[in-house]
Amino acid sequence: MADIQLERVRKMFGKVLAVADVSLHIKEGEFMVLLGPSGCGKTTLLRCLAGLERVDGGQVIIGGDDVTDHPPGKRGIGMVFQSYAVFPHMTVFDNIAFGLQMQRVSSAEIQRRVGEGAELLQIQQLLARYPAQLSGGQRQRVAVARAIVMRPRVLLMDEPLSNLDALLRLQMRGELKRLHHEVRSTTVYVTHDQVEALSLGDRIAVMKDGTIVQLDIPDRVYDLPATRFVGSFIGSPPMNFLEGTIRSSNGARALETAGVRLEFHGVPARGRDAVLIGIRPEHIAVERVAVAGGIPAGAIPAAVVVVEPIGPQKLLTVQVGPSTLKVTTPVDFAVDQGQRVWLRFDPSRIRLMDPQTGDAIAS
Amino acid sequence: MTVAEQRLEQTLPPVRRQAVDWLPYVLLLPTVVFLAVFFVYPMLQAFVLSFRSPEGAITLRYFQAMLKDTYFAGALRNSFLLTAIIIPLQVVLALVIALLINTRFQGHPWFLFICAIPLGISDLGAGLIWSSFFTERGYLNLILQNLGLINEPITFLSFERPAWLYGAIVATEVWRATAIVMVILVAGLQLIPKDYFETADVFGASSWRKLRYVTLPLLRPALQTALIIRTILAFQLFATVIVMAGRIVPVLAGEAYFQYGLLRNVNIASAYAVLIMTLSMTITIFYLWLLRTKEEELGRG
Numbered sequence: 001m002a003d004i005q006l007e008r009v010r011k012m013f014g015k016v017l018a019v020a021d022v023s024l025h026i027k028e029g030e031f032m033v034l035l036g037p038s039g040c041g042k043t044t045l046l047r048c049l050a051g052l053e054r055v056d057g058g059q060v061i062i063g064g065d066d067v068t069d070h071p072p073g074k075r076g077i078g079m080v081f082q083s084y085a086v087f088p089h090m091t092v093f094d095n096i097a098f099g100l101q102m103q104r105v106s107s108a109e110i111q112r113r114v115g116e117g118a119e120l121l122q123i124q125q126l127l128a129r130y131p132a133q134l135s136g137g138q139r140q141r142v143a144v145a146r147a148i149v150m151r152p153r154v155l156l157m158d159e160p161l162s163n164l165d166a167l168l169r170l171q172m173r174g175e176l177k178r179l180h181h182e183v184r185s186t187t188v189y190v191t192h193d194q195v196e197a198l199s200l201g202d203r204i205a206v207m208k209d210g211t212i213v214q215l216d217i218p219d220r221v222y223d224l225p226a227t228r229f230v231g232s233f234i235g236s237p238p239m240n241f242l243e244g245t246i247r248s249s250n251g252a253r254a255l256e257t258a259g260v261r262l263e264f265h266g267v268p269a270r271g272r273d274a275v276l277i278g279i280r281p282e283h284i285a286v287e288r289v290a291v292a293g294g295i296p297a298g299a300i301p302a303a304v305v306v307v308e309p310i311g312p313q314k315l316l317t318v319q320v321g322p323s324t325l326k327v328t329t330p331v332d333f334a335v336d337q338g339q340r341v342w343l344r345f346d347p348s349r350i351r352l353m354d355p356q357t358g359d360a361i362a363s
Numbered sequence: 364m365t366v367a368e369q370r371l372e373q374t375l376p377p378v379r380r381q382a383v384d385w386l387p388y389v390l391l392l393p394t395v396v397f398l399a400v401f402f403v404y405p406m407l408q409a410f411v412l413s414f415r416s417p418e419g420a421i422t423l424r425y426f427q428a429m430l431k432d433t434y435f436a437g438a439l440r441n442s443f444l445l446t447a448i449i450i451p452l453q454v455v456l457a458l459v460i461a462l463l464i465n466t467r468f469q470g471h472p473w474f475l476f477i478c479a480i481p482l483g484i485s486d487l488g489a490g491l492i493w494s495s496f497f498t499e500r501g502y503l504n505l506i507l508q509n510l511g512l513i514n515e516p517i518t519f520l521s522f523e524r525p526a527w528l529y530g531a532i533v534a535t536e537v538w539r540a541t542a543i544v545m546v547i548l549v550a551g552l553q554l555i556p557k558d559y560f561e562t563a564d565v566f567g568a569s570s571w572r573k574l575r576y577v578t579l580p581l582l583r584p585a586l587q588t589a590l591i592i593r594t595i596l597a598f599q600l601f602a603t604v605i606v607m608a609g610r611i612v613p614v615l616a617g618e619a620y621f622q623y624g625l626l627r628n629v630n631i632a633s634a635y636a637v638l639i640m641t642l643s644m645t646i647t648i649f650y651l652w653l654l655r656t657k658e659e660e661l662g663r664g
Contacts, residue, residue: 052561073567085558089580089660098576099566132662150566 001185002063002076002153003028004049010057011044018044020210021058031180031187033201035194037233041210042190043158049188050156051075063153073102075154078147078185082159084139086131092118092142093127099150117149120179137168144176148183155187161196173199194234198222206230225351228358231278237315240284242323243355244277255350258321260300264347268361275361276353283349284327286316287342288335299342307337318343406640412633425630429638432631434621438613442642445529445604445614446597449536453593454586456537457544462578464545465552475549482542489539490606494520497531497607520607528608535603540596544589551585552578587654594650595643615639 004026011019019041026032034042047053049060051072060068067075078099086095094101096114105113118124121141131139140160147155160176161169177200180187191197197204198218206214206221206229214226225231231239244257246267255264257277287296295301305324306317313328318341327343335341352361416422429435460478464471481489496502497519504516519527559581563573579586601616610621615635623632 050565052564072561072564077565079562079565081558081562083556083558085556085562087559087562087577087580089583089656098562101576102563102566102568102572130657130659130662132660146566 001028003030004063004154004186004188005061006045006049006058007061008058009045009048009055009060011041011048011053012056013044017210019048019055022210022212023058024205024212024215026186026188028186029184031189031200031202033197033204034188034190034207035192035197035201035204035234036207037192040207042192042207044210045207046156046158046188046190049154050077050079076152077154077156078150078152079156080140080143080147080158080160082162084143084160084163086139086142086146088131090130091127092123092129092131092134095131095142096127096145096149098146103150113149114145117145120148120182121145121175136164137172140164140172141175144179148179148185152185155183155185157187157189159191160189162191162193169196176200194236198234206233223349224360225278226360228276228278228353231351231353235280237281237326239278239280239351240323240325240327241353242277242320242325244275244352246273246275255352258300260298262300262345262347262350263298264345264350266350266352268352274355276355276358277345278351278353278360279345279349281315281326281328283346284325285344285346286318286327286329286333286335287344288339289342296342296344299344302341302343304335304337304339304341307335316341409633409636409640412630413637425634428628429631429634432618434610434613434618438615438618441612442598442600442615445532445536445600446594448529448533449540449597450590450593452533452537453541453544454589457541457548457589460541460545461548461552462574464549478545479542481539482546484539486539486600486602487606489535490603493531493535493538493603494607497527522611525612528612531607532604532612535607536597536600539603540593544593547585547589547592548582551582551588554585555581583654583656587650590650590654591647594646598639598643598646615642 004024006022006024006026008021008023009019010017010021022041022045024032034045036042044053048055051060051067051070051074055068058068059066062075062077072079087098090098093114096117097110100110100113114127115124118127121144123138123141123145126134126138126142131142134142140163144160157176161172164172173196180200189196189200198221201218203215203217204221205212206226208229214221214230216224216226221230222234225234225239228241232241242257244255244262246253247256247261248254253267255262255267255275255277262277287299289296300320302318302320302325304316304318308315308317309331312331314331314333314335316327316329316335318325318327320343325343329335353359354361413425414421414423416424464475464478468474484492494501498504499516499518503519504513507513508516518524520531522528555578559577560573563577568576599616600614601620604612604614604617605620610617616639619632619635619639622628622635
């Protein structure tokens with residue numbers, strides 16, 4: 001086990017900057033998730049860390065050793081590939097033993113460690129089989145076992161669950177979490193699946209265009225996105241964004257949207273007047289106004305465009321002025337398309353962004 | 364017919380004959396006709412000619428005549444020996460070139476192109492090119508003379524120097540036919556997903572062990588194809604040998620040719636042909652067995 005220090009790591013592919021001077025410190029025993037859309041540089045960063053790509057600048061330091069110029073095999077890493085890369089011509093036993101054999105570990109030790117690894121991944125009964133006789137999930141376990149028996153200082157995983165079907169992915173996700181708690185090796189995990197990132201990561205590094213846009217624990221990445229991009233990438237449905245204005249009246253500054261003054265206490269003391277209001281669907285309360293009710297104070301009028309029952313909740317698409325928002329309601333909330341509803345934002349959950357840069361405004 | 368039966372009759376849909384899709388068969392037809400006319404028919408003819416006496420009885424007399432022929436033992440020995448020398452050389456050389464190309468070094472497409480040039484040269488042409496290299500006034504003598512290593516030109520390709528004859532034939536064949544093996548292996552290497560090689564790198568396999576435990580096993584299907592094609596062709600080796608050594612180095616295919624063309628012994632020529640075919644088939648089966656993929660590996664075990 002070891003910590004990892006990436007210092008201004010840069011990788012170019014021709015003229016394209018795939019990883020732009022990324023610095024990242026991963027603590028010993030930490031489960032770090034690199035999250036981002038395809039092409040954001042997360043896999044390239046992982047491959048630089050593994051030594052499968054030669055960096056064009058910066059340093060890779062594992063456990064205090066500068067391994068920037070070391071080949072992959074000399075970095076003390078174990079890796080699980082997206083395709084599993086389980087050798088088709090070897091039995092499960094030989095596959096798991098592969099790394100140990102390459103390192104010339106004694107055969108008694110190999111026997112012992114493969115047994116341990118197989119037990120950890122619950123594939124003891126499959127040791128004599130060939131990969132073609134296994135299901136996708138079982139192959140995945142073989143690939144993980146092969147990496148773990150090496151007792152690597154660092155365990156790297158490149159989208160290990162993306163080739164599995166939804167149910168199996170859910171199951172393996174839990175397994176990986178359990179495994180991390182048992183083995184406690186420093187892990188770097190690449191994924192484009194935000195749910196995986198939120199459920200597995202001790203910390204998440206959200207990447208875009210070769211840089212890390214936010215590095216934080218899952219709760220804060222979800223609740224306090226650093227940029228509009230992070231808010232719209234994480235969460236399903238993602239964070240809503242609508243235009244807002246800060247108006248001064250009687251010396252106090254207040255937040256308004258769609259002509260409605262919002263109850264919100266985090267208005268910055270100075271700065272621009274036009275802002276972007278970010279709010280997650282589950283933090284918007286939806287109300288139907290009673291027949292004789294009139295307009296509720298502080299609520300935003302909206303028109304229901306689409307109603308989607310999604311099991312535990314109803315997902316509504318509503319129109320507020322020029323903006324389209326997604327909101328969730330309890331399943332028993334009776335509402336029809338075209339109906340008028342009133343939205344109430346949870347003031348503690350509102351996140352203001354700069355409409356030009358998309359960066360969060362400190363409140 | 365009871366009422367129930369009548370009702371059953373009405374409820375069951377009429378049995379429709381499945382329409383046969385003829386297209387695949389039509390598309391296969393030209394190949395089948397070609398193979399039948401130019402391969403199967405001559406092959407059967409060779410069998411008939413080698414086993415049937417003029418009276419129409421089955422006989423082994425032509426095979427006996429072949430066995431007693433002065434050149435037979437030498438031809439058999441040479442065909443085996445040349446195959447045994449040439450094929451391993453070609454496979455190793457082709458593998459080295461293919462692995463080199465697969466590293467995708469700068470300019471590798473040109474290197475591949477140059478290595479593949481001999482593919483376009485006929486065996487007779489290759490034989491002429493190389494024999495011109497070894498003749499009394501050939502390049503080899505010229506080079507040696509210019510270097511001052513010899514005073515008089517040496518006749519390399521003569522019955523007095525069987526080792527040189529052999530060497531010249533081997534050199535020509537390796538030069539001429541390594542390309543086909545190389546092309547098959549390059550194609551085979553490109554079919555192997557790079558994740559396997561990267562896995563080997565990550566787990567610290569040395570280059571040699573990566574070749575031994577990862578590349579070669581995964582290259583098995585391509586190696587099998589290359590070996591079969593090359594071995595069959597090696598037993599048909601003929602034109603290069605004739606150009607270089609005439610009948611000083613007799614080979615099986617050459618004897619079939621001499622028996623047929625020179626001596627008009629159609630039946631003995633056919634006996635040679637049948638022998639070549641039998642040997643080729645036996646060796647093919649041996650390769651298939653040697654490099655077989657286990658049923659379990661295919662997921663059927």
